[in-house]
Amino acid sequence: MNDKLNSKTPRKLLFLFEILSLSLIFLYSWEGIQMETYTIAIGLVVLIYFSNFILSKISSGDNYIFLIVSMLISIGIIMIYRISPELGLKQLMWLTVGITMFFAAYFAIKYIGFWEQLAPLYLAACYILFAVTFVMGTRTNGAINWISIAGISIQPAEITKIIVVFLLASFYGGIDKYRKIKNAELFLMGIMYSFVALLFLQRDLGAAVIFFGIFTGLQYIYSEERRLIWANIGLSIMGAAAGYLLFDHVKVRVVTWLDPWPHINDKGYQITQSLFAIAEGGFFGTGLGRGNPSFIPLSYNDFIFSAISEEMGIFTGIGIIMLFMLLVYRGFKIALRQESQFYRIIALGISLLFGIQSFVIIGGVLKVIPLTGLTLPFVSYGGTSVVTSFIALGILQGASEKRGKAGKANE
Amino acid sequence: MFDLMSIGFKYVFVFIIYLFIFTIIRMIYLDIRNVDYGNLDSGSYLKLLNRIDTLPYNLSDSYPVETELTLGRQKDNTIQIKDPYISKHHFRIIKDEEEFFLEDLGSSNGTYLNGEKVLDVTRIRKGDMLKVGELEFIFIDRE
Numbered sequence: 347m348n349d350k351l352n353s354k355t356p357r358k359l360l361f362l363f364e365i366l367s368l369s370l371i372f373l374y375s376w377e378g379i380q381m382e383t384y385t386i387a388i389g390l391v392v393l394i395y396f397s398n399f400i401l402s403k404i405s406s407g408d409n410y411i412f413l414i415v416s417m418l419i420s421i422g423i424i425m426i427y428r429i430s431p432e433l434g435l436k437q438l439m440w441l442t443v444g445i446t447m448f449f450a451a452y453f454a455i456k457y458i459g460f461w462e463q464l465a466p467l468y469l470a471a472c473y474i475l476f477a478v479t480f481v482m483g484t485r486t487n488g489a490i491n492w493i494s495i496a497g498i499s500i501q502p503a504e505i506t507k508i509i510v511v512f513l514l515a516s517f518y519g520g521i522d523k524y525r526k527i528k529n530a531e532l533f534l535m536g537i538m539y540s541f542v543a544l545l546f547l548q549r550d551l552g553a554a555v556i557f558f559g560i561f562t563g564l565q566y567i568y569s570e571e572r573r574l575i576w577a578n579i580g581l582s583i584m585g586a587a588a589g590y591l592l593f594d595h596v597k598v599r600v601v602t603w604l605d606p607w608p609h610i611n612d613k614g615y616q617i618t619q620s621l622f623a624i625a626e627g628g629f630f631g632t633g634l635g636r637g638n639p640s641f642i643p644l645s646y647n648d649f650i651f652s653a654i655s656e657e658m659g660i661f662t663g664i665g666i667i668m669l670f671m672l673l674v675y676r677g678f679k680i681a682l683r684q685e686s687q688f689y690r691i692i693a694l695g696i697s698l699l700f701g702i703q704s705f706v707i708i709g710g711v712l713k714v715i716p717l718t719g720l721t722l723p724f725v726s727y728g729g730t731s732v733v734t735s736f737i738a739l740g741i742l743q744g745a746s747e748k749r750g751k752a753g754k755a756n757e
Numbered sequence: 758m759f760d761l762m763s764i765g766f767k768y769v770f771v772f773i774i775y776l777f778i779f780t781i782i783r784m785i786y787l788d789i790r791n792v793d794y795g796n797l798d799s800g801s802y803l804k805l806l807n808r809i810d811t812l813p814y815n816l817s818d819s820y821p822v823e824t825e826l827t828l829g830r831q832k833d834n835t836i837q838i839k840d841p842y843i844s845k846h847h848f849r850i851i852k853d854e855e856e857f858f859l860e861d862l863g864s865s866n867g868t869y870l871n872g873e874k875v876l877d878v879t880r881i882r883k884g885d886m887l888k889v890g891e892l893e894f895i896f897i898d899r900e
Contacts, residue, residue, distance in 0.1 A: 356784075359777045363770065370766055373759045406808070410781055417777055630771060633763035658770055665774040672781060 356413050357398055360420065364391050367424045367634070374428065374635040382435050386427060389438050394420065397445050405452070407747030408680055412448075414673045415724050415739060421666065422725035425654050429639055429646045433727050440729045444736035451737045455689075455744025461512065462520060462688040468513040469537065475502040475509075476544045483548070491550045501730040503545065503553040508738055510541065510557060511695035518568040519688035531574055535565075539581070549595055552706060552720035558582060559702040560695055567694065603716040616643050620711045623649075623656040624663070631659030646727040648719050652711050666725065667708060674701040680746040689745040696738045696745075787815065801857065801883075803836075803850075806893040814839055822857065822896075826850045828889065829862070842866050842890035850881070850896075857881050857898070866890060 368387045375383055394416045401412050419441060427434025455461070479502045483490040492499050517524060517534055524530040538561045545554035562582070566575055589596045598613050606614030606621075619642045626637065639645040639653035646653070655663040677697025684690040703723055710717035721731040803826065804819045820826060820836055828836040829846040844864035851858050860878045861868045868875045869888040881887075883898035 355780045356777055359773055359780065363773045363777070366766060366769060366773070370763060373762060410785065414781065417774070421774070630767050633760070633767045634770075636760060636763050658767060661771045662774055665771070665778060668778050672778070672785070676785075 357395070360398075360413070360416055361391070361395060363417070364394065364420055367420070370634050371424065371427060375431065382431065386423075386431075386434055386438055389442075390420070390423060393438075393442060393445065397448075400449075401743075405743060405747065407743060408676055411673060411676050411739060411742060411746075414669050414676070418666065418669055418724040421654060421658075421662065422650065422722075422727075424634070425639075425650060425657070425725075426646045426727045428635055428657070429653065433646055436729075437727050437732070440732045443729075444732045447733055448736040448740040448743070451740025452744045455741050455748060462516045465513060465516040465520075468509050468516065471509050472506050472513065472541065475506050476541070478502060479548060490548045491553070498729070501728075503548075503550055504730045504734040506541075507553070507556060507560075507699060508696075508734060508741070510538075511560060511692060511699065511738075514561065514564050514695060515688050515691035518564060518691050519686075521568070521570075531569060531571055535561075535574060535578065542585075546589065546593070550719075551596065551599065552703075552718035555706055555718055556699065556702050556720070559706075560698050563698045563702075564691060564695060568691065599716040599718065603713060606713070616649070617711070617713055617717055619643065620649050620652040621713060623652045624660065624712070627656040627659050629659050629661055631655070631657050631662065633657065647721060648707060648726065649711055650722055650726045651708050654725075666722075667704075670700065670704040673697075677701075677742055680742060684745060684748070686748065689748050693742055693745040696742045699738060700735075790815075801852075801896070801898040803887070803894045804897055806886075806895055807891070812892075816892075819897075822850050822852065824852050827862075838890075838892070840890055847889060848875070848887075857896070859887070864889075 368390070372383065372387070398412060398416055402409055423434060423437050423441065426437050479490060479493055482493040484492050484494065491501050491503055493502060494500075514534075517530075527533075538557065542554050542558050545551075545557060562575075562578060565578060569575060590600055591597075602609055602614040602617055606617045608614070610618050623637070623639065623642050623645075626632065631637070634657050637653075637656040639656055642649045642652055651663060651666065654666065674697045677693055677700065681690045681693035681697065684693055700723055703720055706715065706718055707720040707722050709715040710720070721728045723731065723735040800821055800823075802819045802821045805816055816836075816838070826836070827834040827846060827849040828838065828843070829848075830839060830843050831837065831845045834846065844862070844866070846862040847864045848859060848861050848868040851860070857880065858878050859868070859870060859875060859881045861875045866889075870879060870881065871886050872888070881896050883896060885896045887894040887896065
């Protein structure tokens, strides 16, 4: 019964999915078919198939996470191409950069051994990135979270997320060293709160939620001072309440979450369009190219989940959620297997990052929790998002086979 | 034409995505079931060197060798492998006065110890490599 089941089966399914969806894309743009349509088709298949093939040859670690992510990016790029061929082509370019960075991060983790000693550097890097955002940042959709260097716009908070995971890992991984300093954990908590406060000032609520989520998760697992966890939960509730009362942009999110219908023409437009789209799709969707995802603002980015649910059905939407669950589960599995405390926390932190980010944005577009602007990792369009998600994945892949100090001692 | 295809394909897409998820879950399930949490820090065992998820059959990471261990295609073996290249009773390892011996049970494709075909009963020591078909084991003795 298992005879046919081996590691090649999912790769073949992935291949089949791509061929079918691309043939549909060809038919969809039959009249205006151009060179770029061919580029995207060949580029996508070659990119995904070969990166999976290469990885299975060079990596002895986990071989599921990249497969799961390949499926996510395939669904994502086809939807983006259908919404806007131009963005689809750009996304393909970002995916190529992202996968290159994935391999770079994987090798960096595998062959470089001093990551756990760089805590002060991580801390400095976080503050520098925040400072740069404030000085050079431009305001889009109400948030200052973009900077522009040499014509390329990047979102520093996306990079900071990964550095924060490293910072927390080097702290909790080397906690014996820090325990000598009085109130070291309290100090760390102060630093994390300063990050969240800075993100609040930039109006980047989504990133603030992620930073807080990762910190709370890791603190809950590793902190020995239970009082601090309670203090953290108490402070966060007070902070959320204060944010709601003090800042208008927080209030808008909560109001449109509780009842968007009176504000359908302005504040609640996005969320109501998203709900209409999901309802329109039903179980199996309207079919690719037959819906109207362009009615949803930012349908290729934050709201890509609604656009996919409209055209490919809520079953595909549930599939995406399941893929994320599997990805996070694999991340936890990697953490459990890892013997070095530092890499274990890295693996946990990155799994938490993917889990929280996908939960916050999918929950947001479904109106389950207040909407905060975030990208759906690997699926949404966005250069920084794709590249940093791939870097995080590369780190996870590296952590899945890294033998830390504890591991060596056992041999 | 396009509309018709699009409507047809949406079911196919959902089917493929779920089949994909299903195969991954199944691979993970096999992976978890085969993890042996027993105490392997002491005693002797055979450790599989192939990656379990690249093989088309159920195998564990490692098998303890107590007094006797047999490998073959038939059910009464300690390690049963349903592979046409492996004979019904392929080889066995027996323990005799704290020493371990490997014996080929007349298999058609042979058993290889450190790259050499096993003809007689041969003593094995820790770190020895056993090869049967495409499977490779390392013998580990902690005593």
